Amino acid sequence: MKPYHAILLFALLVGAAVWSGMHGYRQVQRLMVADMNQALAQTLATKRDCWLTPDTIADYRSYLKTETLRRHSIVYYAMDNPGDGLCSRPMGWHGQNGRVVFQSYANCSVASVLALSDRRLPFSLSAMALLWAVFSLAYFRRHGRDMIVLGQLMLRKDEDCFYNLHHEPVGLTPMQHRLMRLFFEKANHQLGKQEICDALWPKKPDASETLYTLVRRLKPVIEKQGGLKIMSERGGDYQLLPGDKAL
Numbered sequence: 001m002k003p004y005h006a007i008l009l010f011a012l013l014v015g016a017a018v019w020s021g022m023h024g025y026r027q028v029q030r031l032m033v034a035d036m037n038q039a040l041a042q043t044l045a046t047k048r049d050c051w052l053t054p055d056t057i058a059d060y061r062s063y064l065k066t067e068t069l070r071r072h073s074i075v076y077y078a079m080d081n082p083g084d085g086l087c088s089r090p091m092g093w094h095g096q097n098g099r100v101v102f103q104s105y106a107n108c109s110v111a112s113v114l115a116l117s118d119r120r121l122p123f124s125l126s127a128m129a130l131l132w133a134v135f136s137l138a139y140f141r142r143h144g145r146d147m148i149v150l151g152q153l154m155l156r157k158d159e160d161c162f163y164n165l166h167h168e169p170v171g172l173t174p175m176q177h178r179l180m181r182l183f184f185e186k187a188n189h190q191l192g193k194q195e196i197c198d199a200l201w202p203k204k205p206d207a208s209e210t211l212y213t214l215v216r217r218l219k220p221v222i223e224k225q226g227g228l229k230i231m232s233e234r235g236g237d238y239q240l241l242p243g244d245k246a247l
Contacts, residue, residue, distance in 0.1 A: 006136035010129055017125035024117035025110075029086060032066055032106065032113070036073060036088040039063035040104045043075060044093045050100045052076065060104060068116065073106035148184045151242040153226035155184045170225050175200065176218045183230075183240040190239040 043060040052075060061070045078090040078101040086106040093100050146158040152165050162170040162180060172180060182199055183189050193211065200214075201207040215230055215238065222228040223243065232238045 003140065010132055010136065013125055013129035013132060017122045017129060020125060021122035024119065024122065025113055028113050028117045032069060032086055032108070033088060035064055035066050035069060036086065036104045036106060040075060040088050040091055040102065044091055044102060047093055050093065050095050068108055068112050069106055072108050073104055075102055075104050077101065078103040150184060150189065150240065151226045151228040153222065153228060155181060164225055172221065175214055176221065179214060179218065180222070189241065190237050192237050196238065
């Protein structure tokens with residue numbers, strides 16, 4: 001698993017949780033407005049005069065099915081700009097003195113609307129996002145201990161494979177691979193000539209020429225694919241360094 005895969009999935013889960021929460025919120029708002037519409041319609045059906053009275057509001061609230069609206073909703077004359085709160089559709093009432101348009105309004109807080117929404121899906125998605133974040137951190141922390149990065153190359157010790165920064169395998173011969181692993185696993189990426197020969201050719205009395213040939217063929221490969229150089233002094237140690245530090 002690549003890091004951007006983990007980030008992408010986490011972002012998708014968080015986005016889905018936010019979207020489902022907003023969808024539930026809007027759905028509750030629509031249901032509340034529908035409740036206000038039916039309550040106002042029933043109120044006006046029994047109304048006898050064009051004036052608003054305490055009995056008008058009491059009757060209206062008795063028709064409401066949502067407890068929150070009973071506490072926060074009123075009937076008033078229709079306004080051109082009702083503001084940001086919930087409001088029913090304007091409804092006309094015809095009486096002896098003419099036509100009057102009424103509307104019901106509710107000043108409900110965001111918290112009160114959210115309390116009425118179904119929060120199971122947003123909560124589940126949020127919990128999944130949190131669990132995924134914890135899992136991803138643990139995963140990359142564990143795999144980070146098995147990874148050594150130098151220049152533009154990384155060694156995955158658990159896979160025993162070299163990759164470039166695009167996570168593409170680097171083509172090395174078996175002996176080149178073994179030498180590179182020796183370099184990567186050394187704290188300062190520095191190896192003595194005899195140390196290399198003993199590790200790669202333990203039964204060969206003098207492997208100096210073989211080592212020289214191996215290093216000569218390895219240099220262009222790692223310089224091109226990893227921006228690395230092998231520095232050495234004649235008869236001395238070999239050190240693997242990023243290209244910008246090899247000057």
